[in-house]
Amino acid sequence: MAEETLFSKIIRKEIPADILYQDDLVTAFRDINPRAPSHILIIPNKIIPTTNDVEEEDEALMGRLFTVAKKLAKQEGIAENGYRLIVNCNAHGGQEVYHIHMHLVGGQPLGPMLVN
Numbered sequence: 001m002a003e004e005t006l007f008s009k010i011i012r013k014e015i016p017a018d019i020l021y022q023d024d025l026v027t028a029f030r031d032i033n034p035r036a037p038s039h040i041l042i043i044p045n046k047i048i049p050t051t052n053d054v055e056e057e058d059e060a061l062m063g064r065l066f067t068v069a070k071k072l073a074k075q076e077g078i079a080e081n082g083y084r085l086i087v088n089c090n091a092h093g094g095q096e097v098y099h100i101h102m103h104l105v106g107g108q109p110l111g112p113m114l115v116n
């Protein structure tokens, strides 16, 4: 059984977050430390720690992250100019919270994908 993180508490509304969308599969809320004018986290309600833990049975769930990202990008008014979707994995990926999450960032030119 995967361990809970603070994201489970956000899903259950036990700690405050600016939740923009929630359904039976996923929850989306604004990042507490935004790196761009729009910075939203889209997460599965099921605990999947990292992309290394995604199974075939999760394929519909992973697809839902993208369809919700698309809807929220439109809602934020950033769909046409563009945005970036990021999923970090483990230490080299810079993952801090071990409950898989897709970052939706946009609202300004984001520059090169990787800065060394």
Ligand code: 5GP
Pocket (backbone or CB within 6 Å): 006, 017, 018, 029, 030, 031, 032, 033, 034, 041, 087, 088, 094, 095, 096, 097, 098
């Ligand atoms: P990671 O580095 O794991 O890909 O991203 C974790 C993200 O979660 C970070 O961008 C961080 O700002 C965000 N975050 C961490 N704790 C909280 C919280 O309590 N509330 C919200 N809304 N975002 C959080």
